[in-house]
Amino acid sequence: MRSQNTYRPRPSRRRFSTLLVALALSGVCAPAAHAAEPWPAKPITLIVPFPPGGTTDVTGRILARALTTQLGQTVIVENRAGASGNIGSAVVARAKPDGYTLLMSGVGTHAANAALYDAMPYDPIKDFTHISSITSSPNVIAVNPEFPATTLAELVSLLRKSPDKFNYASPGAGSSGNLAFELLKQRADLKVQHIPYKGASQAVTDVIGGQVPILVMVADTLEPHVRAGKLRVLASTGAQRSLLFPDLPTVAESGYPDFDAVSWTGLSAPAGLPDAIRDRLSEATRAALTDPDVIKPLKATGNDVTLRSPQDFTAFIASEVQKWAAVAKTAGLKMD
DSSP states (O other): OOOOOOOOOOOOHHHHHHHHHHHHHHHHHHHHHHHTOOSOOSOEEEEESSOTTSHHHHHHHHHHHHHHHHHSSOEEEEEOOOGGGHHHHHHHHTSOSSSSEEEEEETIIIIIHHHHBSSOSSOTTTTEEEEEEEEEEEEEEEEOTTSSOSSHHHHHHHHHHSTTTOEEEESSTTSHHHHHHHHHHHHHTOOOEEEEOSSHHHHHHHHHHTSSSEEEEEHHHHHHHHHTTSOEEEEEOSSSOOSSOTTSOBTTTTTOTTOOOEEEEEEEEETTOOHHHHHHHHHHHHHHTTOHHHHHHHHHTTOEEOOOOHHHHHHHHHHHHHHHHHHHHHHTOOBO
């Protein structure tokens, strides 16, 4: 009976060696080529965790245009609003740390919310690589023109004489305006009730209409109403005077040293971002925000440019978390 085995010629030693070399090269070269891929090689998404039209959104769009020029790739703004910025921020915290998903971080999402919410969907420090602070804008304390206070000192005196008689409005619970006035209440020992609104528009309308006498919010929102004589400003809450109201004294200048409560924005990415990409983003941001054509529209909205290194920005956020946690705890502020 004939054997069923089929004869298969063995490859020559030279051919076998050639195959081994080819396989080895393919295994080495493919990852090397992948690792050498330049960044950025495709468009970048910049998530703004608030609706279009607000201060963070406007700042984000100015930054996106500037980074597009600096990086040579389109930076696309995507609004992911909800839960005081927590929803959009959580999206970035869970994103792949490859430099293609960035976040407009801020005082709410990366400082105040950690104190206000019992359950946060991310850690503002551990879940992010922080690139740089971008802008800083003070809140402004304003009153209805019929209200009998023309300075912060007069307001404080009036509120002390009539505890719990007056209310103040802000764009919402946990907003930078709410936190700023709660800090003032603690420093000046005041008893004033907070009326939180769902946004700036209705709060401004009600203070102008006399339903609420006092209002605290970012300066750019109030400027046209102040110019029209519909609101009177008493003080700004930053360490430096407001760009929009340079003649207006700060709270610190009005008797409360070291008082500083501002609305700030920054650029952040998911934790684990490679150092090379972090440094490239830091360099591009610095170049963008030292360009007069970028600085001008930011300052037009009352924002100071506040560049920080990744290390300094991370340390700043940690200090802000501690600061507003103490204020929120003393005031008993909580969000559902």
